[in-house]
Amino acid sequence: MTDRSNPVVGRIRDQAMGVYERIRQKAKPQMKLPIRSLANVKYRPQAGYFQLSGRNKVRTMTVGTVKTFAQSLKMMAMSQDLIRTGRHSTKREAYYQAYNWGDAAFAAQEESDTVMDDVEAMLGAHREAMHFRADEHGGEVAGELIVIDRDRKSGRRLEIDCARFGSGAYSVPTVVEELGFRTAAKFILAIETKGMFERLVEEDFYSRHHCILVSMGGVPSRACRRFIRRLADDRGIPVYVFTDGDPYGYFNIYRTLKVGSGNAAHLNEFFCVPQARYLGVTPDDIVEYKLPTHPLKEVDRKRAMDAMRNDPFIQHHKPWRAAMERLLKMGVRVEQQALAKHGLEYVASEYLPRKLKAIDKFLP
Amino acid sequence: MTDRSNPVVGRIRDQAMGVYERIRQKAKPQMKLPIRSLANVKYRPQAGYFQLSGRNKVRTMTVGTVKTFAQSLKMMAMSQDLIRTGRHSTKREAYYQAYNWGDAAFAAQEESDTVMDDVEAMLGAHREAMHFRADEHGGEVAGELIVIDRDRKSGRRLEIDCARFGSGAYSVPTVVEELGFRTAAKFILAIETKGMFERLVEEDFYSRHHCILVSMGGVPSRACRRFIRRLADDRGIPVYVFTDGDPYGYFNIYRTLKVGSGNAAHLNEFFCVPQARYLGVTPDDIVEYKLPTHPLKEVDRKRAMDAMRNDPFIQHHKPWRAAMERLLKMGVRVEQQALAKHGLEYVASEYLPRKLKAIDKFLP
Numbered sequence: 001m002t003d004r005s006n007p008v009v010g011r012i013r014d015q016a017m018g019v020y021e022r023i024r025q026k027a028k029p030q031m032k033l034p035i036r037s038l039a040n041v042k043y044r045p046q047a048g049y050f051q052l053s054g055r056n057k058v059r060t061m062t063v064g065t066v067k068t069f070a071q072s073l074k075m076m077a078m079s080q081d082l083i084r085t086g087r088h089s090t091k092r093e094a095y096y097q098a099y100n101w102g103d104a105a106f107a108a109q110e111e112s113d114t115v116m117d118d119v120e121a122m123l124g125a126h127r128e129a130m131h132f133r134a135d136e137h138g139g140e141v142a143g144e145l146i147v148i149d150r151d152r153k154s155g156r157r158l159e160i161d162c163a164r165f166g167s168g169a170y171s172v173p174t175v176v177e178e179l180g181f182r183t184a185a186k187f188i189l190a191i192e193t194k195g196m197f198e199r200l201v202e203e204d205f206y207s208r209h210h211c212i213l214v215s216m217g218g219v220p221s222r223a224c225r226r227f228i229r230r231l232a233d234d235r236g237i238p239v240y241v242f243t244d245g246d247p248y249g250y251f252n253i254y255r256t257l258k259v260g261s262g263n264a265a266h267l268n269e270f271f272c273v274p275q276a277r278y279l280g281v282t283p284d285d286i287v288e289y290k291l292p293t294h295p296l297k298e299v300d301r302k303r304a305m306d307a308m309r310n311d312p313f314i315q316h317h318k319p320w321r322a323a324m325e326r327l328l329k330m331g332v333r334v335e336q337q338a339l340a341k342h343g344l345e346y347v348a349s350e351y352l353p354r355k356l357k358a359i360d361k362f363l364p
Numbered sequence: 365m366t367d368r369s370n371p372v373v374g375r376i377r378d379q380a381m382g383v384y385e386r387i388r389q390k391a392k393p394q395m396k397l398p399i400r401s402l403a404n405v406k407y408r409p410q411a412g413y414f415q416l417s418g419r420n421k422v423r424t425m426t427v428g429t430v431k432t433f434a435q436s437l438k439m440m441a442m443s444q445d446l447i448r449t450g451r452h453s454t455k456r457e458a459y460y461q462a463y464n465w466g467d468a469a470f471a472a473q474e475e476s477d478t479v480m481d482d483v484e485a486m487l488g489a490h491r492e493a494m495h496f497r498a499d500e501h502g503g504e505v506a507g508e509l510i511v512i513d514r515d516r517k518s519g520r521r522l523e524i525d526c527a528r529f530g531s532g533a534y535s536v537p538t539v540v541e542e543l544g545f546r547t548a549a550k551f552i553l554a555i556e557t558k559g560m561f562e563r564l565v566e567e568d569f570y571s572r573h574h575c576i577l578v579s580m581g582g583v584p585s586r587a588c589r590r591f592i593r594r595l596a597d598d599r600g601i602p603v604y605v606f607t608d609g610d611p612y613g614y615f616n617i618y619r620t621l622k623v624g625s626g627n628a629a630h631l632n633e634f635f636c637v638p639q640a641r642y643l644g645v646t647p648d649d650i651v652e653y654k655l656p657t658h659p660l661k662e663v664d665r666k667r668a669m670d671a672m673r674n675d676p677f678i679q680h681h682k683p684w685r686a687a688m689e690r691l692l693k694m695g696v697r698v699e700q701q702a703l704a705k706h707g708l709e710y711v712a713s714e715y716l717p718r719k720l721k722a723i724d725k726f727l728p
Binding site: 167 | 453458463464500532533534543568571581
């Protein structure tokens, strides 16, 4: 991609030109950026994610702000360089590259991370589009999907067949912006644990049910959410989510996948999966499938109460409030692997097929 | 694999026949198993790993041990079933399957994990060979390697080309016992962070240097260590390790990869990589490459002092003691991504090539 056609490069130039023009006019240079705090966040049911309410702050260059001001401009210049050379930099590498910025060098990585977040919000672009990435796993994939990427050396198109990895899987990279997809799969199944993911691979679930399995490995990383989102949007396929039946599975994993997280509201537009629906394990399943449970821990109760009091997503969705109240009344939690009580293959041969016949009963 | 030809099934039968014969002779049934504690562990420099010293305990069936005794036998029966059906069970699934064992059911997963460890030691086989697995990541791979696996449905041979994943990678499964390998690579480079792994993929390092990159993602899991070990043994290729320059990178990551861990001594034979050598980042590199550092934290110092006092591996290797003393004297630690100070491509174009010209200087 030439940098002229890249929208992020365009916005970087606009910001830089704004600063330049103010200087030419002998006025103090300014940058405008949205306020990134929970007080400036709303849950938008139509859009399906947490959104900024639109309040901005203006950062004017003064003696007190000159260092941050310089760092923001240098960070944008670094991003432009990365896009130009087709490279990506981890947040940590960005911090070390800034060692050479003289007086504008960062004292610690937290400082450079904050400036990166500011620039993200300022440009209205997520850091992956600016060619920055975190040091995180992106999840694993197996199933009826061809991922289209490019060979780094030759630039040749690569087709990666996620149904041809045997007992292994495709590991999602931390930046997925330029991946393409080809699939005839009927749905994506996002799974909490690698153990359950490998169970379903072993049971040949994806070819029996024509789907794509994604192992999130706990709370899904940005890369994992972005991958599912781009794939689901691009191919118009539904996303079903399969986690443990406990407040952590419901609010930390499912809710983060579906609507994003409160403290990164300027990014949720890109990193949420509004089309996600919750398949299980629900409190009703505990009774219906006679599943072994464990008592709710104090931390589970606290998490549930917090969510019911403060989480706009739960407050908006009655079925979730009802499910949560039921679980609290039962006083238990259930793990997805509890289905193994009925035999290892039960989850693939009975539980999921029965669930998939009543998609309208999935929690929102 | 038919179960008759499987060595684990053979050993399960031997154990079961032993118990059966004792009962026929109207004697109390017995099982013999090695003592699994640090007091029964030695570092064997020739073999290259921590080993059990050979002391055994005999578990005789009495009123007090009858439940554990029954659980051990049932656990072996479960393993035999898994091998027979070609399935694998996570430790958690094993716990839930045991819900149906009546009086022999486990009260908690810790109990079933302990019995599994006992059976492992008793059979002299690691749990993966018994078709049990943990819920853990196995690391990621990119480079000049073909992994040979089987299609679950058709049984057909699959060739997975780890040089054709673009920006992604091959995700190693938790059980790697039946994988095959084809490669002309000159070495394996095991890397601490995914960030550095993706850096080297992006710099096209593996095709320039004909190697295989493995991202360990911190302390390598059993699956990751076993994968590297089997690959290195099978193809006779050396293993170089690239971590942060701090006590955690040296002792928790590198030492665990190379010699295994103290509390799983009955398994180190399978889960260590004796051919591993430490490439960097060494304390000498901090000076030679003028790298930015951070002060050692109290936890780093404590870890280093503990290792020098108690770790037989460090005590055996003078160069490691010298390196550790130097780092403590300098009072700093260094991250592998600090090399980015000299530019993103520096690690691939300068640091690693220079290091690879002096392999004899690698730490043991």
